[in-house]
Amino acid sequence: MKIRFPDKACQELCNHHRNLVHAFGEEIARRICCMLSLLQAAPNMAEIPAKPPVSCTVSPASGKFTLNVGKTHQLEFRAANSPVAPIDDLSAVKEIEILGIIPTPAARGKQR
Numbered sequence: 001m002k003i004r005f006p007d008k009a010c011q012e013l014c015n016h017h018r019n020l021v022h023a024f025g026e027e028i029a030r031r032i033c034c035m036l037s038l039l040q041a042a043p044n045m046a047e048i049p050a051k052p053p054v055s056c057t058v059s060p061a062s063g064k065f066t067l068n069v070g071k072t073h074q075l076e077f078r079a080a081n082s083p084v085a086p087i088d089d090l091s092a093v094k095e096i097e098i099l100g101i102i103p104t105p106a107a108r109g110k111q112r
Helices: 007-013 017-024 028-040 105-110
Strands: 002-005 063-066 071-078 095-103
Touching: 002 028, 007 017, 007 095, 017 028, 028 071, 028 095, 063 095
Parallel strands: 002 095
Antiparallel strands: 063 071, 071 095
16 A cells, blocks of 8 residues: 655654654564554555454544554554545555554553
8 A cells, every 4th residue: 555644754753763763662663664564565454454463443433543553552544535534445445644653542541
């Protein structure tokens, strides 16, 4: 799939391993790189597994996808051709936009 970024800062973060290591540590950076490679290699979103270890999920309300990249972070993205609407046909999603790397819900609850 083709991968886009919302801005230069997100693109610089995701496209340079040393930036990811600086921001998230070696282990999370490695997992982010693996997930980005998986997304780039897949012809469309229908090819991305919903089961572990990949565990791709999509929010029906927002149409945003997440991939777990460890216990504390998720890679969040959306279909580039459908920014807000729910996705009916995953095989039609051939271009995505990375929205960022966010804390998992469990990690968000621990932050205070």
